[in-house]
Amino acid sequence: MTATALPAAALDAAQPMPGAKPTTMPVTLKVNGKSGTLDLDTRTTLLDALREHWKLTGTKKGCDHGQCGACTVLVNGTRINSCLSLAVQHQGDEITTIEGLGSPDKLHPMQAAFVKHDGYQCGYCTPGQICSAVGVLDEIKRGIPSHAQADVAARPAVTNDEMRERMSGNICRCGAYSNILEAMTDVAGAKA
Incomplete structure (x- = not known):
């Protein structure tokens, strides 16, 4: 038997119900000048929203802990680690990824x-x-x-x-x- 600091009822309440769907909400992002609304799991990071939903794979998933900077993007002109930020926090923000800085024929x-x-x-x-x-x-x-x-x-x-x-x-x-x-x-x- 394992001892915990939480009573057994609290541990059971913390576990997701089998078959329960995650909480989602519509999130409108403006990425590289284009707006779009996605219905996202509220736990989705900005990094995963960009890579998995917007299909912008230039932003890389490195450590996924905010320590390497491979996921750095610009949000409203400020650089952030997108792996540490939830997509729902960026409703309406201007997000610029490497793909939005320039194009092969017109580099930034x-x-x-x-x-x-x-x-x-x-x-x-x-x-x-x-x-x-x-x-x-x-x-x-x-x-x-x-x-x-x-x-x-x-x-x-x-x-x-x-x-x-x-x-x-x-x-x-x-x-x-x-x-x-x-x-x-x-x-x-x-x-x-």
């Missing part, structure tokens, strides 16, 4: 810089890296402080240390970090 400047500076190797983390890099440069431009700044009241500068600190949530197992930094520096117009 960050996509073009990643190609120019070889900012990828296996490519698995690249969509999240690019979305995060776009978000990082926007954060710096808007004056949002970071931990790399000695004076958080001062306006942040586009420096190697600043960009590295802000990109620290995006893991590249191939180690393309220096090339990613060169791509970001190129787009920012800064001197590394």
